[in-house]
Amino acid sequence: MTAWLDALLGRFTMYRLVLYSLGILFIVGLVYSMLGVVQPGNAGALGMLAHAAVVSAACGLTSLAFAALFRVKAHTESTLITAGLLYFILPPNLSLSALGGAALAGVIAVASKYLLAIRGRHIFNPAAVGALAIGFTGLSFGAWWPGNPWMLPFVVVFAFLILFRTRRLPMGAVYVGVGLAAAAVNYLLFGGDPVAGLQYAVLQSALWFFVGFMITEPLTLPPRRWQQLVYAAIAAILYFISFNIPPFHNSPELALLVANLFAFLFGQRRGIRLEFAGRRQLSPSSWEFDFHPLRPVSFAPGQFMELSLPHGKTDSRGWRRVFSIASAPGEMLRFGIRLPEKSSSFKRALLDLEPGAKVSATSVGGDFLLPADSGRPLLLVAGGIGITPFIGHLEQAAAEGGGRDIAVVYAISSLDDLAYAEQLEKAGCRVAIASAEKPVSLPTGWTWIGPGRLSGETLLSVVPDAATRDVFLSGPPSMVAALKKALRKAGARHIHTDVFVGY
Numbered sequence: 001m002t003a004w005l006d007a008l009l010g011r012f013t014m015y016r017l018v019l020y021s022l023g024i025l026f027i028v029g030l031v032y033s034m035l036g037v038v039q040p041g042n043a044g045a046l047g048m049l050a051h052a053a054v055v056s057a058a059c060g061l062t063s064l065a066f067a068a069l070f071r072v073k074a075h076t077e078s079t080l081i082t083a084g085l086l087y088f089i090l091p092p093n094l095s096l097s098a099l100g101g102a103a104l105a106g107v108i109a110v111a112s113k114y115l116l117a118i119r120g121r122h123i124f125n126p127a128a129v130g131a132l133a134i135g136f137t138g139l140s141f142g143a144w145w146p147g148n149p150w151m152l153p154f155v156v157v158f159a160f161l162i163l164f165r166t167r168r169l170p171m172g173a174v175y176v177g178v179g180l181a182a183a184a185v186n187y188l189l190f191g192g193d194p195v196a197g198l199q200y201a202v203l204q205s206a207l208w209f210f211v212g213f214m215i216t217e218p219l220t221l222p223p224r225r226w227q228q229l230v231y232a233a234i235a236a237i238l239y240f241i242s243f244n245i246p247p248f249h250n251s252p253e254l255a256l257l258v259a260n261l262f263a264f265l266f267g268q269r270r271g272i273r274l275e276f277a278g279r280r281q282l283s284p285s286s287w288e289f290d291f292h293p294l295r296p297v298s299f300a301p302g303q304f305m306e307l308s309l310p311h312g313k314t315d316s317r318g319w320r321r322v323f324s325i326a327s328a329p330g331e332m333l334r335f336g337i338r339l340p341e342k343s344s345s346f347k348r349a350l351l352d353l354e355p356g357a358k359v360s361a362t363s364v365g366g367d368f369l370l371p372a373d374s375g376r377p378l379l380l381v382a383g384g385i386g387i388t389p390f391i392g393h394l395e396q397a398a399a400e401g402g403g404r405d406i407a408v409v410y411a412i413s414s415l416d417d418l419a420y421a422e423q424l425e426k427a428g429c430r431v432a433i434a435s436a437e438k439p440v441s442l443p444t445g446w447t448w449i450g451p452g453r454l455s456g457e458t459l460l461s462v463v464p465d466a467a468t469r470d471v472f473l474s475g476p477p478s479m480v481a482a483l484k485k486a487l488r489k490a491g492a493r494h495i496h497t498d499v500f501v502g503y
Helices: 002-009 014-035 044-070 076-089 096-115 126-137 152-165 169-189 194-203 207-214 225-240 252-266 345-351 384-400 421-427 456-462 477-490
Strands: 272-283 286-293 304-308 320-324 333-338 358-365 378-383 406-411 430-434 446-450 470-475 495-499
Touching (some): 002 477, 014 044, 014 076, 014 152, 044 096, 076 207, 096 126, 126 252, 152 207, 169 194, 169 207, 169 225, 207 225, 225 252, 320 333, 320 384, 333 384, 456 477, 470 477, 477 495
Parallel strands (some): 378 470, 406 430, 430 446, 470 495
Antiparallel strands (some): 272 358, 286 333, 304 320
């Protein structure tokens, strides 16, 4: 089931999934308004349409203006997402003051991406900034009008899909769990009924919309999972525990902005600029791209980076893409990328880069990291271009010395797809290859598994002690899901996964 869902959602970038989800919620809300079951702000369908048009126009025009001022390309999807979030945060109303407030919120939100930034990295969630700021003017206030039983099923489904696609389900669970507990405690502290507090939190608050659409904003998240769990707990507690310190009081917007400050302390605290150094072909369908960071970039082997590459004739996948880093920290950042015959516009633009070209990156993160104890034996299992994060792992292990016990199992559809053979041989670890055809020769210590599909049974026959090792699985969703299930059944307890979706 999870592999099927991965394959389905992998057709969309994270930005496109959020945008489509907001669009469907907009249509659902509009239909409900026409049926008379949901009337946010008593505005009716006309007020909702006017509200959407004003917020979208304000965000779009502000984005174009600041992009021209800073000489960058406006990110249309990001701008539309910000507009969509504000549409749902601020209640629609046909009064001039409310529409003016919605427009001003859009201007402030988009401007914050450029102005509330330190060394090229913006700190705060833009929609939360716009909504909180406009509340101080009295023109409008954040109301999170989708918080009602009619909209709830749709909001919950889309929140789940976004959390699943972005691998943030644990963070979402912490936010919901801590939020519900805080809501109950808050009612007890003020002499109320905790059951009523829970009912409000579940059925009428911003809980579900917030957990799916707001705390998942990637540019303001901390990089590691444990940090994200703390981040979610902070946001939940500050939202549901009542306080009033003029001019501030508890609200989901303020809670998120405080959590954003926490995230900034742990994340990359400056914008990332890279200079393209060159490329080399790894196989007929994959290339390695080398970049020199203009300033030091903090990351650990096995983590990923989101590259931003504006280009003409951008297709539906956009111009921001996440790739695993195929190197250990050093003077060069490397990315191994599969480029099929019909590649996305992003990958074609990447292939057209000339040495010296400047590229931006928005974030670094991930928990696909080797255990700190070098005495623990490892099993690295890769499918296709899923080998890329393991190259950084092997470089790190070699730099640390100590002769770590590492077994690598590498499944490829054809011997032509064997990437990073030189690096694997240099690492000196045990390597087993699964491919349709038998290799003519293999380096010392390498074996050929056979022509069949790599299954759990085959994997356990090749590495009999797999259950006692720290296992790292990287590749297509179906392969990762099947092997993880087999390893769990065999008794493996330390399994880490890195699913390659969207290729």
